[in-house]
Amino acid sequence: MRNVWKVFVRDVRRIFAVPAAVIIVLASCFVPGLYSWFNVAANLDPYANTGNVPIAVANNDRGTSVNGSELNVGNQTMKALKGNHDLGWRFVNEEQAKNGVESGEYYAAIIIPKDFSADLTSVLQGKFTRPELTFYVNEKVNTLAPRVTQSGANALEQQINESFVSTVSSTVTKTLSKEAGKMNDSLNGTANQLDKKLSDVQSSITTAKNKVGDAQTAIDDSRSTIVEARHSIANILGRSSALSASISTTASSVDSARTNLSSFQQSLNAVASQGQAGFGALSGRIDGTAGAINGNAEEISGKVSASLSTLESANDALGDAIAAMESNSQFADSDALAQAKQQQSDLASQIDVIQQLNDGIPSSIQTSNKQLSDSLNALSKKTNGLSALSANASAKIDANLTGISTQLVALSGTVSGASASLTQLDASLDQFDKTLASTFDVMQQTGEALDQINDSMKRTQADFAVLRASEAWAGVKGLANVDADQVSAFLASPVGLTTREYYPMSNYGTAIAPFFTNLACWAGAFVALTLLRNDADSEGIDHLTPKQAFLGRWLLLMIVAALQGLVIASGNLIIGIQCNVPWAYYLGTIVCSMTYISIAYSLVMMFRHIGMALSVIFLILQVPGAGGMYPIEMMPRFYQMLYPFLPFTYGVEALREAIGGFYHANFWTRLLQTTVFALVFLLLALLCRPALANLNDLFNRELSDTDLINTKRLEIVGSHRNIMITVRKMLADPTWGVGVRRRAEKFERLYPHLIRLGLHLIWLVPVVFFAVMMIVGPGISFLVVWLALIVVVDIALIIIEYIHHNLPQQAHDTTMGAEGLLHSAVTAVIGGGMNAKETH
Structure with a gap:
């Protein structure tokens, strides 16, 4: 642990020794917060601005006569809407309304038909014709606008129903009260x-x-x-x-x-x-x-x-x-x-x-x-x-x-x-x-x-x-004393809903803050791993092992993650989100940030560029699969199965506890479940990284040949274990090298065909799946199977390339003899020591 601490202290001194480095690190702490702040601020209370959403209303109602009195429900509705500012009502004719919706000028339009009043009052003549409003909506203009406009149409329909029921029931009740007296x-x-x-x-x-x-x-x-x-x-x-x-x-x-x-x-x-x-x-x-x-x-x-x-x-x-x-x-x-x-x-x-x-x-x-x-x-x-x-x-x-x-x-x-x-x-x-x-x-x-x-x-x-x-x-006697106004009000709205809120959220921005806070923390992990070198060198530290170097750099990333979490949480609170337990919100954000950077760091250290890609895929799966925006029960079955295995699931729930209020020990349970993911990935990185060193080195060398992608090649103690294995096998069986060379020759003949097959499968699999999808219809299962097959093909190509790199080298080593290989291995270990050198 002493070398781990030395790596951490050395890295901190290096940062503070260079002012530009301090600025870069601070920037890496503030930039991720922008993702959360802008989204939370923009969605803090979007429904307060629905009055700016233009909805056209066209009234064609000709009215009707009821017991000698003229009634025009359409005109009454228009008059009521002029005093309603929940939506941006635009009063136009039918043609303008339809053209406006089609062109995108209006999000939606409501047309009141010419026989609306007559149909509405037909129930009084015993020949009921259901009145209908025509609703036009342009779903291309915006994703959520149709839902907002639909709620406006529903509110209009409810207002008309309540007004009609109230008027009719009041009239009927007065007549009933009069007749009840006679009765x-x-x-x-x-x-x-x-x-x-x-x-x-x-x-x-x-x-x-x-x-x-x-x-x-x-x-x-x-x-x-x-x-x-x-x-x-x-x-x-x-x-x-x-x-x-x-x-x-x-x-x-x-x-x-x-x-x-x-x-x-x-x-x-x-x-x-x-x-x-x-x-x-x-x-x-x-x-x-x-x-x-x-x-x-x-x-x-x-x-x-x-x-x-x-x-x-x-x-x-x-x-x-x-x-x-x-x-x-x-x-x-x-x-x-x-x-x-x-x-x-x-x-x-x-x-x-x-x-x-x-x-x-x-x-x-x-x-x-x-x-x-x-x-x-x-x-x-x-x-x-x-x-x-x-x-x-x-x-x-x-x-x-x-x-x-x-x-x-x-x-x-x-x-x-x-x-x-x-x-x-x-x-x-x-x-x-x-x-x-x-x-x-x-x-x-x-x-x-x-x-x-x-x-x-x-x-x-x-x-x-x-x-x-x-x-x-x-009761018959009491009918004579019925209050018509009370009866009409009851029939217009017979059921009263009493809402008792548990852990109320003051606005929409508060409700989505846990999800966007977790997204910002994951984005912060990408920023930190992009700006800071992932591998720790051994300068000034003797006998530094790969695990010590890994943990020393991880400690520095934990400090950066804690600063990122602190900044992100502070920004959200400054914006004005509700938070019942601020200290828990700070603690939860910091723990989530540390967890996500630990996961991303472990993946990058195990798989290098592939690890960064896996981190992105992991994030993509968590956006719909962690229940951050919608209940997981509304998601497809695939995401419901992933739900318990995603760190976002527990990070979002922990921050919800801090914002809305605690329920028993849920906050601490969710934090513990979140940290389990960090521990699992760190343990995998410590165990699997040495075994994947040669594979990562192969990738770095292959990518460096493109002169387009930044790569790093590090050689540390333990990178020549394969030579020692070859020496031991040759000493045990002098004929072992002949078999290796024979397999290498056979593989070299198959290698071009295997590569061509893999490349063909990469484009053939999407084509086949697209054709099948056109026949049986789209579905999330097709996408999952498609991606799984692509991943399988890619892994197969990586294995083929790895064998192509190692098997000929192993066959060449067998030609040197056991003594020559042993001398080469000793020279490499003594000459290389623990110093790592970087090649581009």
Whole structure:
């Protein structure tokens, strides 16, 4: 380390010994800062000058009429824009706007069409036509201008939308508030009427339910009466059967008398007496039966009349129940209602039929009784006549017997007719009883339906009470008191955005300062390595090794890097960027500057001119790949993969921490990650530089032959190791040199062909890739593969050239013999020592 420090102190003394050198070093500290300062200052707040960006606006709107009022949104927009200075609005006609954009006079143009107002208000007529603004932009004029002008167009569109929504919503809200007042009054009146109507319906349902119960009781009574009436009819029919049998017996006797008239003539008086006695008994029996029939008929008629009255009352109650069911929407179209109506119709028809039969019973019985009485009287007279005329001839007796037989036949028919009438009446009463049973079932269903209706009415009343107490009802009432201005303001901008900024940046220049500061530090590394010699000589220092020389010069470059970082950071702060932690900003800038100059110095010392080119390539990759200007997630996949392996990534983030404010230990973590890159490259340079010395020497000699490129050739201890290796191999195997010379001859024959192939590939690879790109389309992957192949070809050419340089030399060395080579190596080491000499 003593020699390292000696190299550093000697170099510092040399600088201060020459004033011009001091000026050059100071210049190398200030020049890189210009790159950062000018860019940061120019972008400190570019959006404050958007009022100078010319944008043309042409209004062709003809306006429209809305409810008798004229509306021209285009004119209103133009008036609003004249008071808007966010952009440089230019008010021209459509032709001037288009020509101005095409020529580059305006960055963009907005055309308001002639039907803009009509389309905008078409929503009020129910035939909505979306209004559109036409936006013209010239993207050739500037990269960011289209984005700025697009934001202006979006702002104009939003302003028009908000203005329209505010106006329409204000009008609608005022109308709604007015109608809500009317609705509120109407709702209150309707609510009161509904309460009264529900109460009336419930009362009607209760009354109908009571009538249905009464009707069911009456039906039960009527059915009992019908049962009794049918028993009486059965008794009458039984007596009628006995009467018919008596008549048949009498008729048989008369027929026998007529048959045996000749034999009965002698005892005619006896026969007459017997006939008179038989007719007397028959007359008594008929009178008793007729009296019983008349009594029963009157009793039946009375009971049927009472039942008919009850049925008519039940039918009326059923009609009331049907009316109640029809008034309720739940049963308006139900099967129960239809069945009740049909039952009411059938019951009415049965009542009419029974009424007609009941009215005909007394007259039928009276007629039958009269006919029966007349027949008996006639028979009695005939019998009396027979007794009185017992002396008359048999012809008269036969005539009288014939008349008696005829009357008996008539009497039998009368009795049969009365029985048929009673049988018909019994069948009608049976049908009537079934009808009453069905009616009772319908009454039962009707009562259940009325109970359901009553429960529904109670639920409706409860729901209505809940509705009147609900927020919705109160909301309807509250619509009458809505503030139209507040509603229109809300609808125009329904969502309010509250922005809470973490680590706020005061301006755009502050936001980009970390990126441009890192760029300036990398540029400072180029400046320092260009102005200062990269190799340290051994003047005044004994036994200086290559590593000591490397580290001694590196210390000087660290001082220059620290000064560069200090100057760059100071300039940015003077410009006025925001910085929450200034000392951290200074420290971060200095560390970044030292890191980048260490990387560039290591590459240059390992690869010389190629190292400088690699430093440039490294910088190019970091500009888009370190996330300095845009989030890395917006970059292509290739740069996202490179992102963690670029020192800019951590340098930019460290300076952001210093400018915006610390988050935990992020600042120190990023600084540590940045310095890791410096340590890695320094270690690679210390390890790989000796192995690459001959390759670098080859490049220097090849480039010096052009007389166009500055080159430096240094020879230090260790540069003749290949000779010693050759000596050891020849001593171990005397035939080894023959194989080397044979390989050298073979390689020399191939060398021209390999060089031509490499040169052809250098131009052929781009041509092939360009042709493929034209077919499948451009892409970052093509560029990466293209550059990778070019690098591979270049490396192959370097290896070929290196072999071409070393293999013939090695073959020549084998011709000198082991002793000659050993003498040459010792002479070179002793004569050269540690002194380095430079050749151009």
